[in-house]
Amino acid sequence: MEKSVYILGIESSCDDTSASVICDNKILSNVVANQEVHSKYGGVVPELASRAHQQNIVPVVQQAIEQANIHKKDLTAIAFTKGPGLMGSLLVGTSFAKSLALGLQIPLIDVNHMQAHILAHFIKDDEESKIPSFPFICLTISGGHTQIVKVTNHFEMEILGETIDDAVGEAFDKSAKILGLPYPGGPLIDKYAQLGNPKAFPFTKPKVGDLDFSFSGLKTGILYFIQKQQRINPNFVKENLHDICASIQYTIVEILMEKLKNAVKKTGIKHIAIAGGVSANSDIRKRLLTAEKHLGWKTYIPKFEYTTDNAAMIAIAGYLKYLNDDYADVSVTAKARLKVTE
Ligand code: KG4
Ligand code: ZN
Numbered sequence: 001m002e003k004s005v006y007i008l009g010i011e012s013s014c015d016d017t018s019a020s021v022i023c024d025n026k027i028l029s030n031v032v033a034n035q036e037v038h039s040k041y042g043g044v045v046p047e048l049a050s051r052a053h054q055q056n057i058v059p060v061v062q063q064a065i066e067q068a069n070i071h072k073k074d075l076t077a078i079a080f081t082k083g084p085g086l087m088g089s090l091l092v093g094t095s096f097a098k099s100l101a102l103g104l105q106i107p108l109i110d111v112n113h114m115q116a117h118i119l120a121h122f123i124k125d126d127e128e129s130k131i132p133s134f135p136f137i138c139l140t141i142s143g144g145h146t147q148i149v150k151v152t153n154h155f156e157m158e159i160l161g162e163t164i165d166d167a168v169g170e171a172f173d174k175s176a177k178i179l180g181l182p183y184p185g186g187p188l189i190d191k192y193a194q195l196g197n198p199k200a201f202p203f204t205k206p207k208v209g210d211l212d213f214s215f216s217g218l219k220t221g222i223l224y225f226i227q228k229q230q231r232i233n234p235n236f237v238k239e240n241l242h243d244i245c246a247s248i249q250y251t252i253v254e255i256l257m258e259k260l261k262n263a264v265k266k267t268g269i270k271h272i273a274i275a276g277g278v279s280a281n282s283d284i285r286k287r288l289l290t291a292e293k294h295l296g297w298k299t300y301i302p303k304f305e306y307t308t309d310n311a312a313m314i315a316i317a318g319y320l321k322y323l324n325d326d327y328a329d330v331s332v333t334a335k336a337r338l339k340v341t342e
Contacts, residue, residue: 005076005322006068008100009315010061012093013085013113014143015044017056020311021068021075022319025124028068030305030312031060039182043173050088057096064311075106079318082110082328083335084144090334098330109318110328113309114140114340117275118151119320120306120313132273132300137263139256140340141284142276142309143169143184146213148263149340151273154320157340160263161211168252169278171215175222175248179237189245190281196246201225203251210262213255222248253283257291264297273300280307 004023011018015038020030033056038044065072080097083090101108118138122131132151137160140147146163166174169186176185203221206214226244229236237244264270272291274284279302288299306312321327 005319006070006074007109007315007318007322008061008064008075008078009111009311009313009318010057010078010080010093010097011113011309011311011314012053012057012089013081013083014089014309015049015052016309017053017060018309018311019061019064020315021064021070022123022312022315023068025122025316025319027123027125027312027315028070029064030310031064031067032310033060042177042183044086046086046088049086050092053089053092057092061096061100072104075104077101077107077109077318077322077327078104079109079111079314079321081113081116081314082332083338084113085336087334087336090336094332094334098332102330107322107327108330108332109321109326110332111314111317111321112338112340112342113314114145114147114338115155115157116313116317117142118149118157118273118340119154119317120275120302121273121300122154122320123306123312123316125303130300132271135269136271136273136300137260137267137269138273138275139260139279140276141168141256141274141278143167143173145276146215147340148211148259150267150269155324159340160267161209161213161259163213163215164208165214165216166219168213168215168256169276171219171252172248172278174219178219178223178226179241179244186278187280189249190283192242192245193249193283196242196244198246198250200240200243201247203247205251205255211259211266213259215252218251249281249283253281253287256284257287260291264295270295270297271300272297275302275307277308280304
């Protein structure tokens with residue numbers, strides 16, 4: 001039997017410091033330290049994020065190794081997020097991974113964060129884990145990205161459509177901010193929407209290309225609507241929070257589903273995955289399951305812990321690259337901008 005491969009994954013691209021140990025394609029630990037410091041600023045403050053990563057990285061990596069019940073010397077390789085993300089944040093993970101790999105004299109593997117969100121679908125924690133077959137379409141929806149990607153194999157991806165302005169996570173977070181909710185507002189909109197009427201307030205959907213997205217107009221539409229209602233009733237948001245959240249969520253998820261249907265029509269591919277922080281949203285998850293029943297799609301919905309930023313996805317991407325002997329050398333540098341195809 002082949003010897004098991006143990007890879008430590010490190011993620012520090014934005015405001016979560018995370019480390020994970022994977023044994024072949026099975027996750028042994030996935031530790032995430034969220035940075036509370038940003039919530040009162042209504043968004044991520046890059047300088048604060050970088051400083052928090054520096055404080056968190058050593059204890060987070062230590063915990064991941066302890067929880068995996070292994071020793072540092074058992075590690076086969078170190079995988080880290082090279083980009084895209086905030087430069088100051090990426091540098092913390094990159095330099096830590098480099099020094100650890102050098103110290104342990106094991107290979108270093110650089111991972112593209114956007115590919116990793118998609119590759120999280122290849123984690124096989126148990127018999128129930130549904131692994132996609134190629135080719136499939138992945139709707140990658142996060143705080144920084146909104147893309148429809150055709151995935152031909154683990155590392156061959158093509159962007160079929162993407163946002164021309166805001167990302168869908170930003171649409172959730174900025175709408176939440178208008179409603180006076182703290183950052184990140186996406187999960188709160190989802191929570192309040194549960195008890196609301198999704199058709200209470202109709203918002204206009206944007207007009208863009210078949211597979212492209214635009215969310216900045218929707219955000220402005222929501223802002224003007226709320227301002228107008230508040231002039232009539234200053235307590236409008238408080239009195240209608242559930243209905244407003246349900247209506248915002250309904251409009252956004254309608255847009256996402258419409259684009260996925262366009263992608264299926266255009267490519268003929270009915271294997272559909274979702275990835276990224278917004279794939280935690282309960283409504284998009286429900287709507288995909290309905291599509292599986294009624295449209296004959298085969299859908300892949302990640303476990304909650306693999307939706308928002310986490311190092312388990314970096315570890316599985318690292319494992320897949322390891323199998324391809326695809327390593328980085330110590331001259332590798334962090335890249336704030338990096339396409340899913342790079
Ligand atoms: O993938 P992620 O953790 O970070 C980026 O790479 O951007 O995504 C974070 C985004 C945030 O905008 C957050 O509000 C959104 O994911 N999000 C959600 C939900 N959970 C997280 N949006 C809507 N509904 C949710 N349940
Ligand atoms: Zn992400």
